Amino acid sequence: MLRSNIISQCRRLLSTGTTKTWASKTTAPSLKASTHYRDALLDGIPSTGPPSLRSRKYKQRYSSPEGINEAFDVAYDFLKSKSEAAYAKAAEAKDPQEKAQLETQAELHNPEVNFNFAYNEKLENDTQYIDYELPVYRELKKKHWENYGQMLTMQRLETLAAIPDTLPTLEPKAEISLKFQNHTGVNRWVEAGKKLSSNATTFPPSVKIQEFDALDLTKGKYTILIVNPDVPDIENNTYKTQIAWGLSNLSITYNDNFINPAKLLKDEGKYNEIISYLPPVPEKNLPAQRFVTWVFRQGEQSLDIQLQKRDFDIRQFVEDFKLEAIGAHIWRSEWDLNVREVRELYGLPQGTVFAKVKGTRRLR
Amino acid sequence: MLTQTTQGSLKQPTLQLLRGLRTKSKNSRVATVSAATQRIITGLSVLSGRKKYPRILKLSNEDLIRHDTIQAAWAQYQRDIRTDRQSVLDKQYDSIINAMEDLKITNMELFKIANKKEKGKRFPLDARIPVDFPPNKVWHYEVKAPAEKK
Amino acid sequence: MFSPKPTASLSVAALRQFTTSAVALGKPGCNTIKPVHHRVKINKNKLSHRFPELNLSKNDIRNPAFKPTSTYQDRVEEHYHNTIASDLLLINAQEGEFTQFGKKRREWDGSSPYHLNRSLRKPQGSEAETLDIKPHTASNIPKIEAIHINCYVESAKDNANHALNSLVQIQQITGVKPKPIFAKTNVIHWRVRAGFQMGARVTLKGRPMNQFLSTLTDIVLPRIREYKGISNKSGDRTGNIQFGLTPDDIRYFPEIESNQDLWPKTYGMHFNVVTSAQTDAEARTLLSAYGLPFHGSEKGTKPENIEY
Numbered sequence: 045m046l047r048s049n050i051i052s053q054c055r056r057l058l059s060t061g062t063t064k065t066w067a068s069k070t071t072a073p074s075l076k077a078s079t080h081y082r083d084a085l086l087d088g089i090p091s092t093g094p095p096s097l098r099s100r101k102y103k104q105r106y107s108s109p110e111g112i113n114e115a116f117d118v119a120y121d122f123l124k125s126k127s128e129a130a131y132a133k134a135a136e137a138k139d140p141q142e143k144a145q146l147e148t149q150a151e152l153h154n155p156e157v158n159f160n161f162a163y164n165e166k167l168e169n170d171t172q173y174i175d176y177e178l179p180v181y182r183e184l185k186k187k188h189w190e191n192y193g194q195m196l197t198m199q200r201l202e203t204l205a206a207i208p209d210t211l212p213t214l215e216p217k218a219e220i221s222l223k224f225q226n227h228t229g230v231n232r233w234v235e236a237g238k239k240l241s242s243n244a245t246t247f248p249p250s251v252k253i254q255e256f257d258a259l260d261l262t263k264g265k266y267t268i269l270i271v272n273p274d275v276p277d278i279e280n281n282t283y284k285t286q287i288a289w290g291l292s293n294l295s296i297t298y299n300d301n302f303i304n305p306a307k308l309l310k311d312e313g314k315y316n317e318i319i320s321y322l323p324p325v326p327e328k329n330l331p332a333q334r335f336v337t338w339v340f341r342q343g344e345q346s347l348d349i350q351l352q353k354r355d356f357d358i359r360q361f362v363e364d365f366k367l368e369a370i371g372a373h374i375w376r377s378e379w380d381l382n383v384r385e386v387r388e389l390y391g392l393p394q395g396t397v398f399a400k401v402k403g404t405r406r407l408r
Numbered sequence: 409m410l411t412q413t414t415q416g417s418l419k420q421p422t423l424q425l426l427r428g429l430r431t432k433s434k435n436s437r438v439a440t441v442s443a444a445t446q447r448i449i450t451g452l453s454v455l456s457g458r459k460k461y462p463r464i465l466k467l468s469n470e471d472l473i474r475h476d477t478i479q480a481a482w483a484q485y486q487r488d489i490r491t492d493r494q495s496v497l498d499k500q501y502d503s504i505i506n507a508m509e510d511l512k513i514t515n516m517e518l519f520k521i522a523n524k525k526e527k528g529k530r531f532p533l534d535a536r537i538p539v540d541f542p543p544n545k546v547w548h549y550e551v552k553a554p555a556e557k558k
Numbered sequence: 559m560f561s562p563k564p565t566a567s568l569s570v571a572a573l574r575q576f577t578t579s580a581v582a583l584g585k586p587g588c589n590t591i592k593p594v595h596h597r598v599k600i601n602k603n604k605l606s607h608r609f610p611e612l613n614l615s616k617n618d619i620r621n622p623a624f625k626p627t628s629t630y631q632d633r634v635e636e637h638y639h640n641t642i643a644s645d646l647l648l649i650n651a652q653e654g655e656f657t658q659f660g661k662k663r664r665e666w667d668g669s670s671p672y673h674l675n676r677s678l679r680k681p682q683g684s685e686a687e688t689l690d691i692k693p694h695t696a697s698n699i700p701k702i703e704a705i706h707i708n709c710y711v712e713s714a715k716d717n718a719n720h721a722l723n724s725l726v727q728i729q730q731i732t733g734v735k736p737k738p739i740f741a742k743t744n745v746i747h748w749r750v751r752a753g754f755q756m757g758a759r760v761t762l763k764g765r766p767m768n769q770f771l772s773t774l775t776d777i778v779l780p781r782i783r784e785y786k787g788i789s790n791k792s793g794d795r796t797g798n799i800q801f802g803l804t805p806d807d808i809r810y811f812p813e814i815e816s817n818q819d820l821w822p823k824t825y826g827m828h829f830n831v832v833t834s835a836q837t838d839a840e841a842r843t844l845l846s847a848y849g850l851p852f853h854g855s856e857k858g859t860k861p862e863n864i865e866y
Contacts, residue, residue: 085470094468108471116474119481126484153480159473196605198598207595214596447820448719451726455735462626465619475619482628493639494696500644501651501696508653519653526649527839528859531847537637537772551783 062086064120066154067128069135074175077156085159086120088113096163123153144179144258151180161185167221167233167252169299176298179258186256189219197373200237206336206374209273210285210358219254220339220371225304239332240324240375243382246389248289248321250304253296253339253371267292267340267347267367268303271358272324274333276398287356288335290318292347319351323386324377329398332376340367627765634768634848642847643699649843650694660688689796691836700797700835700844704763705770707732709827710739711757715748721755724825728758731811732770736760757825775849778803778810787851793838799845802828 064086068075077085084095093103130150137143151157161184164173174181194216201207207214222234226247234240234249251268255261270289277284293316294303308315326333340362347365362369383395441449467475511519536542604613614621661681666673681687692698709728714721721738728736736758741750750756762770779785788801808824809815835841839859842852 081470085473088474089468089470094470096469106468109465109467109475112471112474112478115478119478122481122485123477153477153484155473155477158476159469162473163469192604194598195600198596199600199605202595212595216596216598444719448722448726452722454726455729461622461624464622464624467619472619479617493643497643497647497696497699500647504648504651505653512653523653525652526843528856529649529843530852531642531645531843533846533849533851535847536849537634537775539633539772539776542776 066151066156067124067131068151068154069131070178072175072178073172074160074178074181075151075154075157077159078173081159082156085155088116120155127151127154141258148179148183151178152183154180157181157184161188169302171299176254182256182298185219185254189254189256193219193221197236197371200374201336201372204237204334204374204376206273206334206372209334210271210336211338211362211369211372212359214369214372216372217255217257217370218339219252219256220337220373221252221254222249222337222373222375223252224249234373234375236374238375239378241380241382242324242326242377242386243380245324245335245375245377246382246386247323248305249337250302251337251339251373252302254301255296255298255370261295261297263344264295265292265342265344265346266294266296267318267342267365268294269318269338269340269358269361270335271338271356272333272335274331276327276330276396278396285356285358286322286354287319287351287358288324289321290351292316292318292342292349316346316348316350318347318349319354322354323390325383325387325390325392325395326377326379327395327398328379328383329400330379332378335375335377337373337375338369339371339373341370342367630765632765632768634772635765638701638847642844643701645847646699646840646844647694647696650699650840652694655693657693658691660690662687689836694836698834698836700833700840702767702771702831702833702844702848704761704832705767706759706761706830706832707736707827708739708759708830709757709825711825712748714756715741715750715754718755720823720825721757723823725758727808727814727821727825728760728827730813731773731808732760732762732766734760734762734766771848773811777812778807779849779851781810782807785851787853788842788845790842790852790854790856793841795838797833797835797837797841799831799833799838799841800828801831802826 062083066075076082081095084090089106089108093100093106097103097106127150130146134143134146134150137146157180160173161181164170166174166185166188169176171177174185176182176185197220198214198216201214223232224234224240224244224247225231226244230244249270253266268289268291269287271285272288273283273285275284275286291303293314295311295314296303300307324333324335338358342365345366349365361367379395387393387395508519508523511522606613611620611622616623618624661684663678663681666676666679707728709724711720711724714724725736725738728734737760738755739757739759741752741754741756743752744750785807788799792800794800804826805824808826809818809821814821814824831841831845833841833844835844839856842856846852
């Protein structure tokens with residue numbers, strides 16, 4: 045014990061870099077922690093303090109819990125042997141699902157993988173740190189999403205009655221994130237259910253579709269529909285659903301899955317625009333309108349339809365083209381001072397000003 | 409409460425915070441409790457939940473991941489022990505049943521005796537749980553009941 | 559192009575039942591619970607941004623409720639797995655066992671119109687239902703699951719300090735925080751009023767339970783003079799064994815004994831040992847393996863067949 049202590053201390057002092065390597069079968073860079081942290085992560089905190097702390101004062105003040113280095117060395121070797129066994133099994137596995145599961149199992153307790161996942165941006169898809177092509181990162185992200193994002197989105201879809209007003213239900217399979225990258229300079233991921241200014245939503249949103257299941261993504265195609273179920277239908281004294289934007293035949297990979305203007309420009313001709321983008325231009329004195337983004341797996345079929353009219357029955361559309369809903373997102377829009385400019389930009393007629401209704405209860 | 413002290417430097421008096429200092433009230437408005445009540449108060453303070461939780465460790469990012477790795481290894485090790493233990497018991501059960509079936513074919517009389525429900529079975533009292541420091545005298549064997557009152 | 563078809567959506571809604579409602583079961587009435595249209599379980603605490611560290615799992619070191627557990631060797635647990643479990647398997651296992659169904663509540667024969675909607679008849683020859691006894695295999699070897707300690711202090715009706723003292727006493731001998739017990743109703747003869755704090759109780763599980771068991775069998779019980787053991791008649795027919803200790807017996811707990819002057823008065827208590835055994839006889843066999851002595855005649859066993 046003492047001897048190994050001295051040896052590890054010496055190694056730490058000499059700082060020739062760690063000799064520990066996980067049983068990984070691929071050389072993906074995301075399976076290694078960055079060199080700045082790697083030695084401290086695998087061989088213990090050096091005498092200069094943990095590299096993750098910025099301040100020199102805190103670095104000097106920090107001390108690791110007693111015995112953590114010896115315990116970690118034993119734990120690392122133990123988990124590594126388990127990982128080797130899992131990789132050996134994975135090499136023989138025929139079923140891709142089973143293989144992905146075994147590979148996940150093999151890397152799930154790799155401290156470098158866990159470090160990369162815990163302390164890096166999870167939505168940016170920087171393959172240097174988090175590579176969603178590797179099943180382990182998909183599994184970690186899925187757990188992370190289920191712990192917060194999935195619950196939040198489903199709660200908002202339910203409380204804002206996006207289900208069943210647009211589609212009857214949703215069994216979420218993929219994480220859908222949405223962001224408006226435009227002139228407003230606000231470059232944030234939209235929290236589901238947020239009210240956005242019509243200025244921010246002038247140009248189409250960028251949608252990120254993060255798949256978690258082990259699929260053959262080279263074959264499957266995706267459809268995005270953005271619908272507004274709150275368009276006033278004055279003749280029938282009710283509301284009707286209109287489509288605000290529609291894209292189909294989109295192809296994604298686990299990492300390249302952010303449908304933004306750059307990707308659309310790159311894939312020009314490969315995808316199909318069902319209908320061009322109509323920005324939210326809500327009328328004055330109406331309650332906030334919901335804009336529900338639905339994402340579907342369309343399978344290997346090609347969906348080359350183009351619509352002329354905005355009036356839309358999403359349930360019929362989904363049934364006709366056998367679309368499988370995998371995720372949704374929602375934002376809301378209310379009349380504000382920017383609506384006039386947006387109308388002018390898109391050459392839309394002037395909106396109606398409705399009579400003010402007292403109270404906040406929604407009229408149905 | 410702030411007070412000035414001249415300790416350290418005569419010219420430059422420093423401020424010292426005295427808020428935490430316990431002072432005894434002069435007019436003894438604080439009620440004194442009896443020894444019995446004080447004992448209960450002391451006893452109840454033992455129950456305080458705060459005393460049962462150690463202070464939260466503040467770990468750096470690296471050490472947190474290292475700690476989680478150790479935890480994962482420990483959990484996996486315990487899981488392995490559990491599965492091994494259960495597989496041994498399963499094998500034992502299978503051999504018990506196999507042996508009984510063999511006995512059934514060989515000798516029905518013996519089988520009936522062997523397969524009887526063992527009700528009232530007791531482990532011997534001398535068989536103790538192993539401990540680090542067993543008592544010098546385990547049981548008072550020589551105790552006799554006192555003479556009954558007449 | 560896409561004509562609205564309300565029937566299509568209705569059929570989808572009718573296929574999926576997200577909430578069980580009386581209407582769905584073909585009964586009259588309406589459901590007052592707002593239906594949910596998805597199957598994702600939502601934990602509102604996790605959506606809140608307050609106290610994020612409390613949303614971490616209990617065994618996460620950052621959670622304020624984290625408590626280290628495996629801090630010492632648990633020899634009682636080890637003894638169970640090394641010795642007791644396989645012995646109990648051998649004692650209990652039988653060839654050709656089938657599930658023995660317990661006595662269950664019976665249907666009425668329907669000879670009277672008043673039988674409609676009447677609650678079921680009592681089981682034959684018993685007031686309460688009895689449990690099924692399943693074959694004894696390697697996966698249901700009896701094990702001690704918990705020990706409930708209940709300490710009702712009669713003198714607490716006159717002096718509330720006794721109830722507090724009993725609380726501290728249980729804490730001292732078990733090391734687990736007990737809960738106070740309160741009188742539920744007025745009992746005029748006992749001069750007890752509802753709401754009086756009358757003692758303490760605690761449920762021991764896992765390591766504290768094993769620690770307590772070994773203290774009990776190694777230190778306390780051997781030193782009680784004339785201690786005969788737990789009665790063989792004790793038990794609730796479902797594999798749980800009850801016994802008690804007098805105030806004088808409690809003095810043998812080392813925590814109490816070393817502070818004699820702090821404990822001018824001690825309180826007796828009842829113990830309920832909850833086991834996963836299916837019958838009391840099996841539970842007694844299990845407890846005897848921990849060094850708990852038994853005495854007296856056992857129901858259904860000839861005296862000469864009881865081994866001591």
